Amino acid sequence: MKKYLLIIIALIVVLGGSTAYYMYxxxxxxxxxxxxxxxxxxxxxxxxYESDEDAANTEYLEKVIEVSGKVDKSxxxxxxxxxxxxxxxxxxxxxxxxxxxxxxxxxxxxIKIKGICTGYLMDVVLVKCKVVN
Amino acid sequence: xxxxxxxxxxxxxxxxNVSAQKYFTKTGNISFHSDTPMEKIEAVTNxxxxxxxxxxxxxxxxxxxxxxxxxxxxxxEHFNENYMESTKFPKAKFTGSIDNAGSLNLSxxxxxxxxxTGNLEIHGVTKPVTSSAEFxxxxxxxxxxSGLKILVADYGIDIPSLVxxxxxKEIDIKIQATYEAMAKS
Numbered sequence: 001m002k003k004y005l006l007i008i009i010a011l012i013v014v015l016g017g018s019t020a021y022y023m024y025x026x027x028x029x030x031x032x033x034x035x036x037x038x039x040x041x042x043x044x045x046x047x048x049y050e051s052d053e054d055a056a057n058t059e060y061l062e063k064v065i066e067v068s069g070k071v072d073k074s075x076x077x078x079x080x081x082x083x084x085x086x087x088x089x090x091x092x093x094x095x096x097x098x099x100x101x102x103x104x105x106x107x108x109x110x111i112k113i114k115g116i117c118t119g120y121l122m123d124v125v126l127v128k129c130k131v132v133n
Numbered sequence: 134x135x136x137x138x139x140x141x142x143x144x145x146x147x148x149x150n151v152s153a154q155k156y157f158t159k160t161g162n163i164s165f166h167s168d169t170p171m172e173k174i175e176a177v178t179n180x181x182x183x184x185x186x187x188x189x190x191x192x193x194x195x196x197x198x199x200x201x202x203x204x205x206x207x208x209x210e211h212f213n214e215n216y217m218e219s220t221k222f223p224k225a226k227f228t229g230s231i232d233n234a235g236s237l238n239l240s241x242x243x244x245x246x247x248x249x250t251g252n253l254e255i256h257g258v259t260k261p262v263t264s265s266a267e268f269x270x271x272x273x274x275x276x277x278x279s280g281l282k283i284l285v286a287d288y289g290i291d292i293p294s295l296v297x298x299x300x301x302k303e304i305d306i307k308i309q310a311t312y313e314a315m316a317k318s
Contacts, residue, residue, distance in 0.1 A: 028209055061223065077179075078179070080160065080179045097160075118197040118199040118223075120197075127180065
């Protein structure tokens, strides 16, 4: 009887330990594995931030967002590609930092990008982005 | 005729000079390292913004805390939720000035070492900081490099005793930017 108990305890320890180890070493999730929380138009996203940043943060911050708009420009610096989306009026754009570099889209092209919203500086910033079809 | 040309050339020079007084970047790189024998933690962001006004020597930086990415998901979660409380304090900011801005000529190729002093706001706490920075101008391209060390405790960030040995008390921050001239509107 005691033997069984020991085996069970050992099993629990091994399972618990390996789960903890797995959790601890888990890589940051790729955008592909995350479900979209909100879909929004680039202009609407920027104007939400320009008019009331706190309210926009409640709605979009840390969410997985699918933003659609027209490409303004694409820049690659130190291997990091940033795609800017055009917006109507206002100063700000949507800055999407891509998870992996892709063939630079043409300015004016319609695009839909999925990424995690990290907030608003000069632009609304999305990180870990990927183009969705 | 010669005079007119001279005036014209001078005028163009003036216009170019005036319009090139402000520089900015939207894709500044900030990384930080915490080194302890138990654990090495490293995080990086490439979406920091900075504005540099050469007329006044003022320099500003802003970064979204949630834009830092870590190798391990759990570190990112703890960083945002437990330590930086990034929902409450989404941004970290630096506002300061270049002490010897006069020695910095961004229209001329070269390496310039300057000292930057100002206020750093992290986790809702503002502290004065000083750091040395290096500006490199090469073929019209301006890159800036700087680094500083900060104490976690200075910014009201509590590290639970359970993980005390895994997180350094002093964090090493590295800053790198490629500035572009701001178009005058």
